[in-house]
Amino acid sequence: MADEAMISLRGVAKNFGGGGQEIHAVQEVTLDIQRGEIFGIVGFSGAGKSTLVRCMNLLEVPTKGQVFVDGVELTGLSKKELNGQRKKIGMIFQQFNLFASRTVLENVAFPLKHSGLSKEQIREKAARLLDFVELGEKKDAYPSQLSGGQKQRVAIARALASDPKVLLCDEATSALDPQTTHSILQLLKKLNQELGITIVVITHQMQVVKEICQRVALMEAGRVVEQGWVYDIFAQPQQEITKDFVASADNSNQLSEVLAETSVRESLGQGARVFRFRFLHTSGGKALVSQISREFGIDLNIIHGNLEMIDGRFLGVLILLAQGDKQAVDDALAYARAQGVNVEELRG
Amino acid sequence: MNEILTNLFPYVMKKPEQLWKSLSETLQMTLWSGSIMFVLGLALGLLLTVTREGGILENKGVYQVLDKVINIFRSIPFVILIALLMNLTKWIMGTRIGVRGVIVPLVFGSVPFFARQVDAALAGVDKGLVEAAQAMGTSSLGIIFRVYLREGAPAIARGTTITLINLVGLTAMSGYVGAGGLGDYAITYGYNYNRIDIVWAAVIVTVLLVSIIQAIGSLVARKTTH
Ligand SMILES: Nc1ncnc2c1ncn2[C@@H]1O[C@H](COP(=O)(O)OP(=O)(O)OP(=O)(O)O)[C@@H](O)[C@H]1O
Numbered sequence: 001m002a003d004e005a006m007i008s009l010r011g012v013a014k015n016f017g018g019g020g021q022e023i024h025a026v027q028e029v030t031l032d033i034q035r036g037e038i039f040g041i042v043g044f045s046g047a048g049k050s051t052l053v054r055c056m057n058l059l060e061v062p063t064k065g066q067v068f069v070d071g072v073e074l075t076g077l078s079k080k081e082l083n084g085q086r087k088k089i090g091m092i093f094q095q096f097n098l099f100a101s102r103t104v105l106e107n108v109a110f111p112l113k114h115s116g117l118s119k120e121q122i123r124e125k126a127a128r129l130l131d132f133v134e135l136g137e138k139k140d141a142y143p144s145q146l147s148g149g150q151k152q153r154v155a156i157a158r159a160l161a162s163d164p165k166v167l168l169c170d171e172a173t174s175a176l177d178p179q180t181t182h183s184i185l186q187l188l189k190k191l192n193q194e195l196g197i198t199i200v201v202i203t204h205q206m207q208v209v210k211e212i213c214q215r216v217a218l219m220e221a222g223r224v225v226e227q228g229w230v231y232d233i234f235a236q237p238q239q240e241i242t243k244d245f246v247a248s249a250d251n252s253n254q255l256s257e258v259l260a261e262t263s264v265r266e267s268l269g270q271g272a273r274v275f276r277f278r279f280l281h282t283s284g285g286k287a288l289v290s291q292i293s294r295e296f297g298i299d300l301n302i303i304h305g306n307l308e309m310i311d312g313r314f315l316g317v318l319i320l321l322a323q324g325d326k327q328a329v330d331d332a333l334a335y336a337r338a339q340g341v342n343v344e345e346l347r348g
Numbered sequence: 349m350n351e352i353l354t355n356l357f358p359y360v361m362k363k364p365e366q367l368w369k370s371l372s373e374t375l376q377m378t379l380w381s382g383s384i385m386f387v388l389g390l391a392l393g394l395l396l397t398v399t400r401e402g403g404i405l406e407n408k409g410v411y412q413v414l415d416k417v418i419n420i421f422r423s424i425p426f427v428i429l430i431a432l433l434m435n436l437t438k439w440i441m442g443t444r445i446g447v448r449g450v451i452v453p454l455v456f457g458s459v460p461f462f463a464r465q466v467d468a469a470l471a472g473v474d475k476g477l478v479e480a481a482q483a484m485g486t487s488s489l490g491i492i493f494r495v496y497l498r499e500g501a502p503a504i505a506r507g508t509t510i511t512l513i514n515l516v517g518l519t520a521m522s523g524y525v526g527a528g529g530l531g532d533y534a535i536t537y538g539y540n541y542n543r544i545d546i547v548w549a550a551v552i553v554t555v556l557l558v559s560i561i562q563a564i565g566s567l568v569a570r571k572t573t574h
Pocket residue numbers: 016017023024025043044045046047048049050051052204
């Protein structure tokens with residue numbers, strides 16, 4: 001089946017510990033990740049993201065449920081068969097996990113032992129992969145001689161060595177600075193596009209999701225609480241936790257704290273209300289703010305603005321301070337909503 | 349030169365062959381029991397590591413038994429161990445005296461310590477590396493040889509050095525079963541006849557031997573660290 005999902009989780013649960021204090025790290029997750037997509041999984045620390053992704057190659061054996069990768073049910077395999085399937089599932093980690101005793105080239109060649117290739121072919125392939133991740137000249141260095149970004153590139157090359165169909169990334173960029181993060185994300189994008197590898201990205205940074213993912217799932221307390229196209233999640237977050245994460249990505253997350261300050265409230269004036277307007281790519285290009293200000297006779301003050309492209313589509317965010325007759329403000333908001341703007345009132 | 353030595357070590361120089369014989373006995377004991385100790389201790393240390401809770405071949409039963417047995421043998425003083433093992437020694441080696449008679453107790457005396465050293469060395473191998481290897485579809489045997497032993501090599505080299513030095517210490521007690529060695533040399537020819545130069549000679553040769561072991565161990569540890 002061509003339209004069958006690449007990764008399919010069916011009612012997957014994972015408990016740790018036994019007796020009285022069982023931890024339900026993952027609870028009843030059913031999720032499909034499609035062939036060729038880059039899928040993000042986001043959540044706060046302890047939400048169960050790592051546990052979930054580790055269930056996808058059975059580094060954690062689910063307590064309950066089934067895991068299918070590329071049509072094969074991993075949860076039903078013998079140890080030997082599982083090791084065979086795992087070669088189709090690459091994985092990279094926050095801490096890189098390179099073998100300190102091996103050179104860069106030897107690290108990349110590690111998964112190729114017993115692959116049927118000759119020593120010479122293995123060297124060639126490893127060298128080719130290092131070229132792909134733009135580290136060809138470092139092949140004889142040891143990991144301790146590399147920067148974090150270079151280490152992650154080696155880890156990626158190593159994960160690619162067995163020609164996987166899937167790449168699992170657990171916080172692969174969390175130990176890196178923003179610029180290096182960007183270059184690693186571009187590399188992931190490249191191997192998604194050029195090699196057609198399906199990628200699962202675990203992160204707590206919405207920036208990462210925004211930059212490379214097409215779809216995203218949000219996890220809280222072991223459950224997937226919301227999932228969808230990245231654009232939709234940013235444009236119309238439903239759950240509280242999703243709103244938090246989205247706000248963290250456009251820097252408006254500190255706004256409610258700022259608004260709670262009495263001095264700020266006073267300077268804003270009595271009866272002022274604060275709104276977040278999200279202009280979707282469908283909202284059209286009208287001068288909506290000045291229009292409603294004029295037509296409904298209210299004062300609108302822009303205190304924060306952000307404009308970006310997500311997955312190739314435009315999304316604008318404005319934080320507005322509205323002053324005027326309550327009814328007029330309400331009417332204005334209703335009008336804006338009718339124009340396809342996602343309006344949300346922020347309370348200090 | 350010879351004159352100086354004769355002045356400093358009159359009794360040693362009278363019968364230097366006694367010293368060389370003792371050294372050769374110590375070397376034989378150390379090398380034989382050291383080699384067997386290395387293989388067995390490495391295997392048991394690995395077994396401890398992989399069968400421990402969360403290990404790649406987790407097995408509570410095996411781990412518990414091994415852990416207890418190692419503790420028991422570690423708590424028995426060597427001299428008592430020699431006595432305790434006399435029948436086993438006889439059965440395995442055909443004799444319970446001489447260099448041959450002391451190999452079995454030496455192995456039993458050093459393997460538990462070395463197994464702990466190996467276990468500690470392997471505990472220093474980042475769990476993340478084991479996981480990465482598992483994620484790449486590496487078999488358990490592959491993880492043991494290509495990850496644990498290889499990445500743990502420097503620490504294992506250090507553990508081996510310590511154990512071998514302890515072993516040299518244990519061989520000094522082998523005079524009890526007539527195996528000779530430097531300890532026996534110091535007691536029999538030095539202490540008993542009140543010839544202090546013989547004791548000094550034993551000390552110097554032992555210190556040299558230990559220093560050589562230490563130097564080789566450090567070299568191996570350095571060569572395997574990148
Ligand atoms: N091996 C384990 N044994 C016991 N509890 C565990 C184990 N691994 C994870 N947990 C627990 O499961 C829960 C989920 O952990 P997990 O590592 O999946 O979270 P996470 O979302 O990846 O967090 P982070 O962002 O900090 O990496 C946590 O409460 C954690 O303490």
